[in-house]
Every structure is written in structure tokens, then in C-alpha cells.
Amino acid sequence: MGKRVGLEVTVAVAEAVALCRIDMAGVYPITPQSHIAEHLSNLVADGKLDAEFVTVESEHSAMSAVIGAAAAGARVYTATSSQGLMLMHELLPIASAMRLPITMAIANRAVSGPLNILNDHSDIMPQRDAGWIAVFAENGQEAVDLSIAAFKIAEHKDVMLPVSVNIDGFQLTHMVEPVIMPSQEEVDAFLPPFVPHATLHPSRPVTMGAFSMSDYFTEIMKAKDEAIKNSKKVILEVWDDWGRQFGRNYKPVETYLAEDADILMLTMGSMGETAKIAIDELRGKGVKAGLIKLRLWRPFPFAELAAVLKNAAQLIVTDRAVSFGGPGGPVFSEIKSALFAQANRPAIYNYIIGLGGRDVAVSDFVGMFETVRADKAKAKADTYEFWGVRE
């Protein structure tokens, strides 16, 4: 069993990645990701990690380089945030179409403009349709566990897709948290060596990234959609493996006091922990409040979500990004369409919260619950509001 230690989350994530014995990392500095890159380079410099650490000149080249190395058969890693992720955007669907198992940490940060270095989810949301598996961590322990599990998911022969592990910038990345770090032996037992299907090696020459017009393109897109849908089975297996070995269990949709709740709130990422405190407070007053934490953003867990929503009358969906001119926040739109055909679906309320690092206190979550609870006639269902905005 690993030791429980106090570590900054970025450092813990870098340590976890080193335990995965990566062959190559290509990283470009950006706040609030940089500490991952710095700590990985320290581990290489100290001879604790035997990997090629490529200090590229941009995030575009970071993603390009890890694509190249993954295609060569290496276990690769990168990390980025915000503008860096936006610069990588062009390459994300290419990485997934080439079925390259790349693991990437995203220290979620607001996208400019105006320039802002603090946390929200406006960087990951525009990457929704890139064909990447996307998971969200709520605390440092989850960031460590999900990072290690990400390699196993990505490299599984029935998956072969890139995975992003989303870790809220500053709120999570820069916290010093108690983390149980697994030992090298434990990670070695959990994570088998990467066995690539095809590589760029002269012993068996292959052409990767071929040109395709209308005769095959639709079929290739369909195949990619099937691949990511099918990945859920493996994601569940790998997280179960993790639970069996380490005693910490992960599900695509997790809940807190949701079973008997009349009113549920849905969060993604680190805000779930604050929302939990608000729920405890409300439960103390006799309010049947509960929480849904969406851990798996892609592939979207439709069945799991429907299963936990069958009893509640009202659902608050929080969004950490804006879909300008759209029907609501990106998570809200997704949940609403997922539940559209379901009989007895709850009335859904959407609050945009915590943009650009705006603090969302326990009292804010209580306030959201109280506001929605007051709407007994559900007259305000489908509300879409920026919570706490000064107008």
C-alpha cells in the first residue's frame, strides 16, 4: 500500500505519470499546468524517470510530437491548459482518428478573452467533438488515480483512443492535498506494458494519416464513433480493476445522497466537493437534496445518468462554460437532450457558475437549491442563468 503524503496536485500527477513509466513527454509551459511539466522534467533530470522529455516550442508542437512518438510505439504524455489546448485543437481529432493512445492532463482554465488564468471549463468544452475520452477529477487523489487509469484505458486493444484527464486549474492543480501515492510495484501490477497495434518501424512499414475523400470518410467517422462508444465497457472494467486493487472506486456517474432526493444538483470537477457541504447543510434542515457528479464527459454515460435521475422532481445542472447564443450551458444541453425521451424526467434548471475563477461558495450552492425549491409549480423549468452575475 502506498503512503499518504501531502503533495501539490500537479506534483502528485507528475509522480503518478512517472510511475506509469512513460517513454516520452512533450510539454509546453502554460499556467496552471506548468508545474506538471516542471516536475516531470525534474524526475528526468534526476534519473528517476527514463523518458525523452521534449521541450517543444508550442502546444501545437507538443501534441504533434506526442502523436509522432505514439505512432512510433512509445507511451506518451502531455499536459496543457486553456489557450494551449485551443492551439492543439486542430490536432485532437487527428490523434483520435489515428487511434493513438495519448494521455493528456488538462489543467482547466478560462479561455481568453479577456485573458484570464483562472479556472472554468471553457477550454475543454470546445474539444467535445474531438473523439477524445474525457474524464473529470474532483480532488488530488482522483487526479492521481484517473491519470494512471487513463493509460490503461487509452492503450487497451479495444479502445486505442486518446484520453484527457481534466483537473480544475488552481482550485485543484495548486492545492496541497493528502494523496495516497501508489508504489511502483502496485502500478506495474495494474498497468501492463503498451503493446501497440502498428508502429512507424521499418520492420513492418505502414502508412499512417492517409488521405481520404468521400468514398471512405463517412465510414471512418462512423468507425471512430463506434470506437469511443465501445470504450465505455473498458473504462468501467479498468476503473473496477483500480477499485479492486486500490480500494477507491470510480463510476461514470457518481452520486451523493441522491437515492431519495427530490432535488438534485449536477457538477463536473472540483466543485462537487463544495456542493456536498451545501447538501449536508440542506439535509440538516430536512431538505431532500442530493448530488450527481459527472465524471465521464465523453463517451457520455446516457444509461447511468438516466438511472440516477428516475426519482428526482427537479435537477440543477451547473455549467462552467458558456455556449454563446446557445440553448444553455454545454453540460445542460447535453443532459437535456439525453433526458428528452425519458418519461417523468425532472424539471431542469441551468446555472452558469464559477467563470474565470469566480468563487462559488457553499452559500451559493444553498442559494441555487433554495431558488429551485421555491419553484414548486416548476414554472421556471429550463431556466438558464448566470448565477451571481452583476447586471
Next chain:
Amino acid sequence: MNIVENFDLFAPRLINKKELFSCGHRACSGCAEVLSVRLMCKALGDNTVVASATGCMEIVSSMFPTTAWRIPWIHVAFENAAAVASGVEAGLKALRKKGKIDDRYIKVVGMAGDGGTMDIGIQALSGAMERGHDMIYVCFDNEAYMNTGIQRSSGTPMGASTTTAPAGKASSGQKTWKKNMPEIMVAHEIPYVATVCPSYPLDFIRKFEKARSIEGPSYIHCFSVCPTGWRSPSETAVSMGRLAVETGVFPLFEVENGHYRMSADMPKKLKPLRSYFKPQGRFRHLTDAEIDAIQERVTAEFNKLTQKAKFL
């Protein structure tokens, strides 16, 4: 007598017979670029991995589910061939060091056109060269964005008519001098920079072989005549390349650890620029005065280069 004139006599014995870039690709007839790629593969041999940018060579060689490549090849995007190549190099290096692949030496090549190198790809290229990856980067320069339809690039020569810098009543085509990409690479202080033209196959192959033998980054700038984009007859691809060299428009030279050397194929006396411009539709609109001005620049640039090569 130039050795190339006896090519039929010498070449079969000197050049790798193996075709690593196969026939059946979809390049235009008379494409000097595809000829260059074929020669490059012959020079570098089996143990080579190519990372190609988006462009003519990518689309003509990799139409799914076919491929012209008999060596490992990857294409990712337009501006990142150098970055992808650097990743392949780093990946192979790590795997070889850890004994996860066999111990053979593999040379990684990044390749792109003039747009993919001098314009959109220059950042990734500069980064890869600065980091010192063990790779060869090749710019196949046909002096415009030919794949998208002959738009101007920073590699387009002064006065050439392209679809985005056309000749018209108020314009004489390209208004800027061609970017001196080999010199930019020399400024990176990499071990080897060379210019090649497939009209001189032996010089071409020798330089690629040298680049392969050098550990660290090499840059090769290949002059690739594009009859389609240059509005010249397709059978002139080789002769046009020779004229570019003979007029000093595209001098053949190499720079090894900072030392310049002119290639043996360079003529003692340059031909006038007009002989090179005349067969090409892209220069047809130029006035005598305009050609004279360009001639002056070509001569000056050539003299500058020979000065650098003088004190070897």
C-alpha cells in the same frame, strides 16, 4: 563533361535499385517533386521513417486505401511535419534505448513544401532544429502553394504570377523577394544544410547520404520544378531545374558545420536569367527592365554566396 550527361551509364551502378516510393502515385506528369521524393528514398534506404506535411506529396501518395510508401510514413497536418518528426525521433530513441525495439539505426525525415516550411511550418521547423533532433528536414520547394491552386508563398520568386499575386495591369506578380530559407537554417547552426535539385541526381543523392550519416539535424532545400504551376511544358521539368542552377537562381551548395562549399555541378559562368524565365508562363508578363532588375539581384546574391564559399 558533366557526369550527369552520362547518367544512363553511371547511374545503374551507383544508385539503389530498390523503389521505396512506388509507381502508381497520382502526381502530375512531369512533376519534379515526386522525382525528388523517389531519389530521396533511394538515397536514404529502408531504415527511414518519413513524417510528411499536408501538400501535393501527401495527397498524391496516400489516397486511402492505397499508398506509394514502402517505408513507414506518417502525415498529421500542414504546419507540423518537423514537430511530428521530432516526436517520432524521440519515441524511437526512447524505445531503442530501453530495448523495446531492435537496435537498428533509423533516420527520421520531416518533409513539407515551401508553404509548409517557410510560411506555416517555420515555427515547428525552427523548434525542431534548435532542439537538435537527429533528423533530416526536407523542403520540397516548388515556389507556391501548388496543392491548393498556385497561390503565392514566401518562397515564390519576385515577379512570378500566382493566383493570389497575379500579374495584371497594375501588378507584375509577386512583389517580394524569395525568402532565403537555407540561410535561416544556417543561422540555426545545425551540422548540415544543403540545396539539391533532382536534375542533378548524383549530387542530390550524395547530399542525402551525407545528411543521413550526420548525427543531429540536417536541412535540405530541394528545388522542385512544377510544370503545372509554372505554366511550362511537363517534359521540361529536368531541363528547367538545370536552367535554375545554371543561371544562379538556385545555386547548389552545402554548409557543413558553418563551412560553405559550392557543388561541383555549379557552372563557372552563369547563364543569363532570360533563358530560365522564357519557357515559363509565370514570368511571361515581365518587361525587360523588370527582368534586368531581377537579374541584378540574382547576380548579387550569387556573388554573396560564392564569397562565403571562397575561404574554405
